[in-house]
Amino acid sequence: MLNLIGLLAQTESESLVPEAPAYREGSYWFPEAASTFAKDVDPLFMLIFWVSLVFFAGIVGFMIYFVIKYRDRPGHKVEKSASHNTALEIAWSVLPGFLLIWFFVDGATGFFNMRVTPGNAEQIQVIARQFNWEFHYPNGDATTELHLVRNRPVEFVMESRDVLHSFFVPAFRQKQDVVPGRYTYTWVKPTKEGVFRLYCTEYCGDSHSLMKTNVTVHNTQEERDQATFYPWEDETPIKNGQRLFNMKCSGCHNNTDVKKTGPGLGGIWGKTETLADGSTVEVNDNYFRESILNPGAKLVAGYANQMPSFQGKLNDDQIFWLRAYIKSLTPDAKIEDELNLPASEAREKVGEADGEKPAAE
Amino acid sequence: MSATPQAQKLFGHAEENNYLKCSSGIKSWLFTLDHKRIGIMYLIGVTVALFLAGIFALILRSELFTGDENFLTEAQYNQMFTLHGAIMVFAFIIPSIPAALGNFVLPMMLGAKDVAFPRLNLASFYLWMFGTAFLLTAMLTNGLDTGWTFYTPYSITTTTAVIYATMGAFILGFSSIFTGLNFLVTVNTMRPKSMGWFKLPLFIWSLYATSIIQILATPVLGITLLLLIAERVMHIGIFDPAYGGDPVLFQHFFWFYSHPAVYIMILPAMGVISELISVYSHKKIFGYSFIAFSSVAIALLGFLVWGHHMFTSGQSQLVTLVFSAITFSVAIPSAVKVFNWLATLYKGSIKLVTPMCYALSFIFLFGIGGLTGLFLGTLSTDIHLHDTYFVVAHFHFVMVGGTLTALLGGLYHWWPKMFGRMYNDFLGRVGCFLVFVGFNLTFFPQFVMGSRGMPRRYARYDPEFEIFHQASTIGAFILGIGILLAFGVLVHAVFFGRKIGGNPFGAASLEWQSSSPPSFHNFDHKIHMNAPYDFGAMVYDEEMDTYIQRDFVTPESPEVPAAEPTKA
Structure with missing residues (x-):
């Protein structure tokens, strides 16, 4: 318990989890049905529910009736009755079996609907990491909230960058674990416009319960493209960096100085950090870059070596943008003028200053 | 009629020379080889x-009263639910009925003096102590935040005390194996010659089936946990994808034990209920052989269904299909038991004393727990319900509504035998009522929020679930008060209860053919073999305020009254 008490001193910072959409009730037991799978799940659920209720009412009804009728009281005696009745016992063992076969077949049919993707589905790549989601669309856009088109089947090709996660949208009735080291797949065909909740539902660590985002189902492809489009070249490096930070880093790092799984990155620029071996390091361009590409090299004291390397996952432009954003989180850090220009222009300026060609994206 | 003087001695309240008083001092307990004392310890x-894990549960439920942070950070919440689960499963439910009640009752039901290996029995208890100490060490050092399932790769990368905790579970596993081995050998070798397999009380059948699982499944858990430790320390690359391992393999290994372990938890409970229903209906159990074989069927089928914990894990769809099919087959023997219990009530003479209230409560709660299993065995509905609160509610209905209820019922049933004193039956029933109401209020709303999409193991949740969480939290406190009262009534009885004779409830199984509390040697006389559910062989003796066997009624009594008692 001691360590639990020690942790009480921590406070949480603002969360990047989008606000929950209003709950849209479908029936007493289910949220509104927003995909084709609701017809595989809801009616079968209700069938099992009513069959169970009949059995349960029967069991409890007989139980109460017997307890009242045969209760111990003056003058009441145990009546003679059979101690077994093979025919009856075989009957009540075998007959419910037919109901079970019905449930099994119906459930298996629905399951294969939920697991076999139709050939015309578009593919969206899903990257799950502690503790957020990243979605990559066929046209190259990427977002942290999911955007779909109504009535268009979509296959999710999912990978995890660290531990187990699970992709769950209650309104779609669909769920699939995301497993590190392999791809897993799932698909849906959304049928209703609107905003729905997407949860991680396989325990994945500290902020598991904040690993949730929204799914927006759009009426047309144009609306979806508008929602996912982001003009990297026309925005400033600071803004680009913020978008990347939200997508890649915010699961474990706050943009304030509050510690999360990793250190908070607010106000960190220029600071001198103490490493696990007692030596110190100044947070500057080189240390920043090294910490992204080789996070375990100079670990700040008090943190476990659990950040995955982003070598090959972030290119030089992206690291430059991230640097711009993180630097902007330190109020007294000197922000170069070009960081407030559109990214395409900023790149040229930096290139001129350094006397070398900037890396192409 | 009057009881023979011999009966007074054999079946009375034993003040002197009972197992509690035959020796004294702390060492006489710590080094005892007496199965009764080990059972009590x-x-x-x-x-x-x-109680420890229950306090954790109440802390969890308090935090969940609203969806935002109340007093626990996310990390603290994760530690709380992990410790709640790990301590409940490994240190409480698995040993509860077999090692506590079973230890006391099993040898006596067989008319034996002790278990086959008394030293192994004591060793099992000490392993339990060590294992639990390791779990507590994990809690006191770095905490544990993996969930009781230790899923990889999170359990490999987390900085919490995974190794202490898995060592604890490993040691507790051996404690469980020792108990199972002991019971198997005891039942096989130490019953009287005339006691055939079908003359065993059904509690023995269920403990026997449980022991088979304990011996066959627990080693797999041991191996898995050792591999996990090796993976954490040496990165052998079996579970960790970073080193070429497969995290889903861990789930297969883990559930290969932990699904059968579910039956380690529920089978003994079903055995207890078979005894209670029969004794308090004062009627032979209906369909003895179907109940007995259903225990064995559940134990064997239980080994073949582990994959139903993994329908969404990414295992192959064909495998998923097969596991779903086999899972349904387990439903049948479970249902058979319930039907047979109902048929036992039919035309009986039902006494609504505390143990019977728990038994009826068990049928109600286990009924819900079992039937909701159908939603989870069915593939398409499971995809939606998996890892939501629906699952949480389902297994609490089985594990708490089932096993804990049966444990309390069993304690109230055998308490007068253990301590020779009667509890306050009215307060006992009040406790049972509170447990029943509190339990339903805690867990029923969890079905609803689960099917509405509330995921498990969430420290923070969306606003639409708040009303259900609040009902659940209020229920949890009522449940807590009920359990506290139930144990309070029992403890009070040990010191202040009315002294009572050997067989206050008119039960026919052999453990009641002794004084209360039993003497050190269990039986001071040659046992009179009678069938475990032949209640006609027992007559009530007013002078002694207990039931005795007809053989001990003096022959000169003019007429032997019918078995029917007026008072228990």
Whole structure:
């Protein structure tokens, strides 16, 4: 318990989890049905529910009736009755079996609907990491909230960058674990416009319960493209960096100085950090870059070596943008003028200053 | 009629020379080889574990009263639910009925003096102590935040004390194996010659089936946990994808034990209920052989369904299909038991005393727990319900509504035998009522929020679930008060209860053919073999305020009254 008490001193910072959409009730037991799978799940659920209720009412009804009728009281005696009745016992063992076969077949049919993707589905790549989601669309856009088109089947090709996660949208009735080291797949065909909740539902660590985002189902492809489009070249490096930070880093790092799984990155620029071996390091361009590409090299004291390397996952432009954003989180850090220009222009300026060609994206 | 003087001695309240008083001092308990004392020590141990993990549950439920942070950070919440689960499962439920009640009752039901290996029995208790100590060490050092399932790769990368905790579970596994081995050998070798397999009380059948699982499944858990430790320390690359391992393999290994372990938890409970229903209906159990074989069927089928914990894990779809099919087959033997219990009530003479209230409560709660399993065995509905609160509610209905209810019922049933004193039956029933109401209020709303999409293991949740969480939290406190009252009534009885004779409830199984509390040697006389559910062989003796066998009624009594008692 001691360590639990020690942790009480921590406070949480603002969360990047989008606000929950209003709950849209479908029936007493289910949220509104927003995909084709609701017809595989809801009616079968209700069938099992009513069959169970009949059995349960029967069991409890007989139980109460017997307890009242045969209760111990003056003058009441145990009546003679059979101690077994093979025919009856075989009957009540075998007959419910037919109901079970019905449930099994119906459930298996629905399951294969939920697991076999139709050939015309578009593919969206899903990257799950502690503790957020990243979605990559066929046209190259990427977002942290999911955007779909109504009535268009979509296959999710999912990978995890660290531990187990699970992709769950209650309104779609669909769920699939995301497993590190392999791809897993799932698909849906959304049928209703609107905003729905997407949860991680396989325990994945500290902020598991904040690993949730929204799914927006759009009426047309144009609306979806508008929602996912982001003009990297026309925005400033600071803004680009913020978008990347939200997508890649915010699961474990706050943009304030509050510690999360990793250190908070607010106000960190220029600071001198103490490493696990007692030596110190100044947070500057080189240390920043090294910490992204080789996070375990100079670990700040008090943190476990659990950040995955982003070598090959972030290119030089992206690291430059991230640097711009993180630097902007330190109020007294000197922000170069070009960081407030559109990214395409900023790149040229930096290139001129350094006397070398900037890396192409 | 009057009882023979011999009966007074054999079945009366034993003040002197009973197992509690035959020797004294702390060493006489710590080094005892007496199965009764070991059972009592186990009982104290598992009760402490129950209360500790129960307090964690109340802390969890308090935090969940609203969806935002109240007083626990996310990390603290994760530690709380992990410790709640790990202590409840490994240190409480698995040993509860077999090692505490079973230890006391099993040898006596067989008319034996002790278990086959008394030293192994004591070793099992000490392993339980060590294992639990390791779990507590994990809690006191770095905490544990993996969930009781230790899923990889999170359990490999987390900085919390995974190794202490898995060592604890490993040691507790051996404690469980020792108990199972002991019971198997005891039942096979130490019953009287005339006691055939089908003359065993059904509690023995269920413990026997449980022991088979304990011996065959627990080693797999041991291997898995050792591999996990090796993976954490040496990166052998079996579970960790970073080193070429497969995290889903861990789930297969883990559930290969932990699904059968579910039956380690529920089978003994079903055995207890078979005894209670029969004794308090004063009627032979209906369909003895179907109940007996259903225990064995559940134990064997239980080995073949582990994959139903993994329908969404990414295992192959064909495998998923097969596991779903086999899972349904387990439903049948479970249902058979319930139907047979109902048929036992039919035309009986039902006494609504505390143990019977728990038994009826068990049928109600286990009924819900079992039937909701159908939603989870069915593939398409499971995809939606998997890892939501629906699952949480389902297994609590089985594990708490089932096993804990049966444990309490069993304690109330055998308590007068253990301590020779009667509890306050009215307060006992009040406790049972509170447990029943509190339990339903806690867990029923969880079905609804689960099917509405509330995921498990969430420290923070969306606003639409708040009303259900609040009902659940209020229920949890009522449940807590009920359990506290139930144990309070029992403890009070030990010191202040009315002294009572050997067989206050008119039960026919052999453990009641002794004084209360039993003497050190269990039986001071040659046992009179009678069938475990032949209640006609027992007559009530007013002078002694207990039931005795007809053989001990003096022959000169003019007429032997019918078995029907007026008072228990």
